[in-house]
Amino acid sequence: MFRTLSVFVEDRPGVLARVASLLARRGFNIRSLAVGPSHEEGMSKMTIVVEAPELEQVKKQLHKLVNVVKITELEPERSLEREIMLVRVSAPPGRRSEVLEIADIFKATPVDVGHSSMCLQVAGDPGKINDFLELLRPFGVVDLAKSGRIALARELKGKESRLRAVN
Amino acid sequence: MNTISGAQALIRALEAENVEVAFGVPGGAILPAYDPLLDSSVRHVLARHEQGAGHMAEGYAWATGKVGVCIATSGPGATNLVTPLADALMDSVPIVAITGQVPTHAVGNDAFQEAYTTGITMPATKHNYFVTDPNDIPDIVHEAFHIAATGRPGPVLIDLPKDIMNAQMTWHAAATDLDLPGYRPTVDGHPRRVKEAVELMTNARRPVLYVGGGVIKAGGSEALLELANRTGIPVTTTLMGRGCFPDSHPLAMGMPGMHGTYTAITAIQKSDLLVAIGVRFDDRVTGDPTKFAPSAQVVHVDVDPAEIGKVRTPDVPIVGDAKRVLEQLNEAWGNRPQPDRNEWISQIRTWQRDHPLSYDQQPDGPIKQQYVVEEIHRITGGDAIVVAGVGQHQMWASQFWKFDDPRRWINSGGLGTMGFAVPAAIGAAVGKPDELVYAIDGDGCFQMTSQELITAAEEGIPVKIAVMNNSVYGMVTQWQKLFYNERYSASQLGSKIDYVMLAEAMGCAGIRARTPDEVAPAIEKSLAIDDRPAVVEFVVDPDEMVFPMIPSGGSNDEVIVGPGQTVVAP
Numbered sequence: 001m002f003r004t005l006s007v008f009v010e011d012r013p014g015v016l017a018r019v020a021s022l023l024a025r026r027g028f029n030i031r032s033l034a035v036g037p038s039h040e041e042g043m044s045k046m047t048i049v050v051e052a053p054e055l056e057q058v059k060k061q062l063h064k065l066v067n068v069v070k071i072t073e074l075e076p077e078r079s080l081e082r083e084i085m086l087v088r089v090s091a092p093p094g095r096r097s098e099v100l101e102i103a104d105i106f107k108a109t110p111v112d113v114g115h116s117s118m119c120l121q122v123a124g125d126p127g128k129i130n131d132f133l134e135l136l137r138p139f140g141v142v143d144l145a146k147s148g149r150i151a152l153a154r155e156l157k158g159k160e161s162r163l164r165a166v167n
Numbered sequence: 168m169n170t171i172s173g174a175q176a177l178i179r180a181l182e183a184e185n186v187e188v189a190f191g192v193p194g195g196a197i198l199p200a201y202d203p204l205l206d207s208s209v210r211h212v213l214a215r216h217e218q219g220a221g222h223m224a225e226g227y228a229w230a231t232g233k234v235g236v237c238i239a240t241s242g243p244g245a246t247n248l249v250t251p252l253a254d255a256l257m258d259s260v261p262i263v264a265i266t267g268q269v270p271t272h273a274v275g276n277d278a279f280q281e282a283y284t285t286g287i288t289m290p291a292t293k294h295n296y297f298v299t300d301p302n303d304i305p306d307i308v309h310e311a312f313h314i315a316a317t318g319r320p321g322p323v324l325i326d327l328p329k330d331i332m333n334a335q336m337t338w339h340a341a342a343t344d345l346d347l348p349g350y351r352p353t354v355d356g357h358p359r360r361v362k363e364a365v366e367l368m369t370n371a372r373r374p375v376l377y378v379g380g381g382v383i384k385a386g387g388s389e390a391l392l393e394l395a396n397r398t399g400i401p402v403t404t405t406l407m408g409r410g411c412f413p414d415s416h417p418l419a420m421g422m423p424g425m426h427g428t429y430t431a432i433t434a435i436q437k438s439d440l441l442v443a444i445g446v447r448f449d450d451r452v453t454g455d456p457t458k459f460a461p462s463a464q465v466v467h468v469d470v471d472p473a474e475i476g477k478v479r480t481p482d483v484p485i486v487g488d489a490k491r492v493l494e495q496l497n498e499a500w501g502n503r504p505q506p507d508r509n510e511w512i513s514q515i516r517t518w519q520r521d522h523p524l525s526y527d528q529q530p531d532g533p534i535k536q537q538y539v540v541e542e543i544h545r546i547t548g549g550d551a552i553v554v555a556g557v558g559q560h561q562m563w564a565s566q567f568w569k570f571d572d573p574r575r576w577i578n579s580g581g582l583g584t585m586g587f588a589v590p591a592a593i594g595a596a597v598g599k600p601d602e603l604v605y606a607i608d609g610d611g612c613f614q615m616t617s618q619e620l621i622t623a624a625e626e627g628i629p630v631k632i633a634v635m636n637n638s639v640y641g642m643v644t645q646w647q648k649l650f651y652n653e654r655y656s657a658s659q660l661g662s663k664i665d666y667v668m669l670a671e672a673m674g675c676a677g678i679r680a681r682t683p684d685e686v687a688p689a690i691e692k693s694l695a696i697d698d699r700p701a702v703v704e705f706v707v708d709p710d711e712m713v714f715p716m717i718p719s720g721g722s723n724d725e726v727i728v729g730p731g732q733t734v735v736a737p
Contacts, residue, residue, distance in 0.1 A: 010349060013297065014285065021289055060473035066294040066314060069349040 194240025221251020381445015
């Protein structure tokens with residue numbers, strides 16, 4: 001089962017290595033990992049998708065790292081998850097319009113067009129990106145690069161947020 | 168402006184942390200730090216191998232409760248420190264290691280004596296630092312000592328490139344406010360949980376206090392004694408926790424686990440409540456964890472949240488400093504009367520009577536290791552810091568020595584580092600110069616680090632080292648005997664070594680006892696020597712095995728008791 005962790009860390013040399021090494025040592029397979037600056041100066045946000053049946057122990061182990069400040073598990077239904085993908089598909093002149101038609105549906109943008117292939121950029125939730133990729137496969141996917149998944153928790157609304165506020 | 172070198176700043180920062188002593192070995196990249204050390208109040212003990220320096224720092228920390236310091240150069244100096252760092256991480260020993268590194272411009276270029284020290288030691292330390300600016304030195308040193316000593320203690324390493332140590336900086340004391348947003352150990356237990364624990368302790372019929380190293384680290388022995396006296400709950404102390412509760416107390420049951428007492432093991436198995444404090448449900452204690460204390464509810468107190476629920480999901484988890492939580496438990500217990508525990512205690516007395524720790528010392532037979540431990544205890548009146556290596560002798564020392572005070576038992580528990588005893592005893596003796604330090608070592612262990620004898624001799628550190636010479640790796644031999652059809656592969660050490668000559672060659676007194684009647688005189692002779700370290704070789708029985716024993720991974724219901732005892736199902 002894939003789980004998404006949002007890890008708020010101090011932006012110090014080696015912090016990525018510490019986190020990655022700890023996950024590896026505890027036997028967790030990292031599906032994707034994205035690191036970038038956060039809303040706070042000197043702090044980074046890591047979004048890590050791991051394959052794990054349960055995360056309690058890995059969260060506690062991560063917390064033992066001195067540079068790790070906060071760890072949140074993001075549940076898919078309560079968070080926004082986004083990826084960006086660059087994909088190069090085989091698109092000789094005769095098939096370009098077909099590719100562009102699919103791209104249009106997924107709001108993908110052609111970013112490079114050559115004689116025999118075309119590179120498309122698409123951003124969105126991971127499911128949408130996968131669907132898009134599947135539709136492109138029959139044309140021949142020549143190359144692709146995906147960003148790691150990034151995610152943020154949604155603001156709680158309605159009854160749940162009132163309950164949270166009480167707690 | 169008063170500028171000094173990074174190396175001078177380092178030594179000044181160590182002085183600011185009230186460091187009395189550092190154990191180390193110099194070398195090219197760390198040379199800048201050794202120069203100002205000559206003028207410093209920090210004493211330097213020159214070890215003969217960096218592993219020895221690291222274990223000395225550990226022994227010092229174990230004995231004193233203060234942070235131990237060790238120093239090594241880059242490359243092999245640093246890699247030789249990896250074992251003591253990993254040892255200190257496993258056993259939560261607060262040490263700060265300082266390593267030299269090749270100059271910044273050479274880092275990553277496979278320079279002479281370069282190793283990626285921070286990378287290599289990342290999983291072997293609680294935290295580590297690679298210094299890139301000499302101005303950071305005061306803060307980093309201060310942080311390192313804070314991290315090593317607080318929360319769950321552990322090793323911290325500071326890697327200092329040579330050019331950073333040679334560069335000038337403006338001295339400033341470390342910031343008083345540490346900037347560590349991700350490091351805030353919990354001290355107080357949650358009051359509601361504490362109350363729940365007290366309720367369980369009041370109502371349990373067969374409760375056991377299962378306590379360990381965390382109590383010693385937190386300085387919680389007095390509070391533990393008070394809790395046991397208030398609640399009347401019997402106590403088992405783990406290998407790491409020996410001495411945190413007095414063995415002479417009527418509620419003491421000794422050690423649990425693979426080589427624990429029958430009573431402690433069985434009491435845990437039959438218990439309906441385990442109050443686990445400063446312990447981590449180590450596999451050497453639990454055996455098969457699914458069969459460990461099967462009918463017990465569990466209260467688990469630990470300063471490290473990751474230990475809670477790691478092996479056993481507790482009914483009442485309490486994150487907090489062991490001493491503080493023990494005090495809270497005492498407060499919450501208040502003036503409740505002690506529940507009637509007669510039935511439980513009398514059951515425990517029966518187990519103690521039927522299955523005491525035992526051995527058979529024949530007057531004309533070979534010396535039994537247990538006899539040596541008991542004789543050292545008798546002759547010293549138990550007034551010694553005992554340091555052990557790893558193996559059979561360690562188990563016998565833990566079983567047969569009566570520990571009544573914390574910080575008087577030092578050994579390598581989690582990592583099981585053979586060769587720990589000699590250097591750790593030296594470190595303990597440096598930290599506690601007025602106390603008798605008696606190492607109880609095995610011959611296999613002794614041969615791993617005996618070069619540190621010369622350190623003790625040159626520094627005038629009068630440690631005593633008992634070498635249990637059975638000419639085998641005893642624990643390996645025991646397992647081969649029990650589980651490998653008596654096929655003794657690579658476990659026999661031969662008999663050519665002469666420990667008396669070795670000791671004397673290293674500036675120590677060498678004493679030998681071959682027969683049981685020579686044991687007491689040899690110990691007395693060792694105690695009379697005060698001008699140099701003393702090594703006492705006891706030629707002991709190679710066939711003696713450690714009992715009780717629970718085979719690795721087995722259930723704690725299946726205790727193999729010693730010869731001459733049978734187990735009757737209670």
